[in-house]
Amino acid sequence: MRDVASRAGVAVSTVSRAFAEPDRINAETRALVMLAAEELGYQTKPATPRRSNRRKLVALLVPDITNPFYFDIIRGSRERLLDSGYMQVSVNTEGSGEEERVALESLAGVVQGAILTTSRLADEEVRAFAREMPLVTLNGSIKGIPDISIDTASVVGEAVEHLASLGHRRICYVSGPTQSVVNRRRWNSFQDSAEALGLEATRIGPFSPRQGSGAVSADEMLASGATATVAFNDILAIEMLQRFAELGVRVPDDVSIVGCDDIVGSAFCYPPLTTISAPALRVGRELTSLLLAAIDGTDDELATDLEMPVHLKIRSSTGPAPRSF
Numbered sequence: 001m002r003d004v005a006s007r008a009g010v011a012v013s014t015v016s017r018a019f020a021e022p023d024r025i026n027a028e029t030r031a032l033v034m035l036a037a038e039e040l041g042y043q044t045k046p047a048t049p050r051r052s053n054r055r056k057l058v059a060l061l062v063p064d065i066t067n068p069f070y071f072d073i074i075r076g077s078r079e080r081l082l083d084s085g086y087m088q089v090s091v092n093t094e095g096s097g098e099e100e101r102v103a104l105e106s107l108a109g110v111v112q113g114a115i116l117t118t119s120r121l122a123d124e125e126v127r128a129f130a131r132e133m134p135l136v137t138l139n140g141s142i143k144g145i146p147d148i149s150i151d152t153a154s155v156v157g158e159a160v161e162h163l164a165s166l167g168h169r170r171i172c173y174v175s176g177p178t179q180s181v182v183n184r185r186r187w188n189s190f191q192d193s194a195e196a197l198g199l200e201a202t203r204i205g206p207f208s209p210r211q212g213s214g215a216v217s218a219d220e221m222l223a224s225g226a227t228a229t230v231a232f233n234d235i236l237a238i239e240m241l242q243r244f245a246e247l248g249v250r251v252p253d254d255v256s257i258v259g260c261d262d263i264v265g266s267a268f269c270y271p272p273l274t275t276i277s278a279p280a281l282r283v284g285r286e287l288t289s290l291l292l293a294a295i296d297g298t299d300d301e302l303a304t305d306l307e308m309p310v311h312l313k314i315r316s317s318t319g320p321a322p323r324s325f
Helices: 002-008 012-020 027-040 069-083 097-107 123-130 152-165 181-197 214-224 234-247 280-296
Strands: 057-062 087-092 113-117 135-138 147-150 170-174 200-204 228-231 256-260 274-277 305-308 311-313
Touching: 002 012, 002 027, 012 027, 057 069, 057 097, 057 280, 069 087, 069 113, 069 280, 087 097, 097 113, 113 280, 123 135, 135 280, 147 280, 152 181, 152 228, 152 256, 152 274, 152 311, 170 181, 170 214, 170 234, 181 200, 200 214, 214 234, 228 234, 234 256, 280 305
Parallel strands: 057 087, 057 113, 113 135, 135 147, 147 305, 170 200, 170 228, 228 256, 256 274
Antiparallel strands: 274 311
């Protein structure tokens, strides 16, 4: 089957569908597959009927299912799947590449395809799994894999400019996981923007992007001497606000803070959090549309690398730099 796929210039999963489910692949692609099979003398065994619910399962892998950022992505994906008669299998990988790998190995042959959000796998591993089942990624940017990009890194630069306009000269980036591509992009944008504006930029961490790391990051931020910070995500930022309140540090009078993701609660904490916002519900729907197109063999009819709009939402957690601190 791999030889047929190579000759036809399609994925192995496409060859499998061409033989087993010809009604779920477009006629032109199926013709290419059948011609390649004929030229190679390939003969398939009669397809074994599969249970209909197996054909209707799609996996959505997230690194932290308790992170509110993923709530709308999960909901948007589920709504799109229901419209098409599919069911969603949500998998929490705990931010671990090994957990993600095991999940994909277990799901091969069980689901029709999978959505990887903030994958911790190397690009070659993702490509290998994509040869076994249709895959799409969030912020993957892997050649040949359909992808949705949320370019928060570019808006991190806007956040730095916002802080500079308020008079902050010493700023700090609260780093997320070192293995996160998104974290590296945000830090690079933070550093480049700070350098262009003549600001003193430092980085602390890395910190877990889950609950429990905000207090330590707040203490380290204060020790750095910075008057403003951009945190890897809103969970860290909101916990930092709580720690500042415990210490009697006033936000934004003494320090300013910017989060990222605009999660539920970022508008209702005290003070309301300035943050980087993206349309997560739409992201979930668009990721799922890309995957369904790949499953149906119609992905050549869609743009397979999409970028979602992102913007800085200014609230009350940022303000003028203190005269002395």
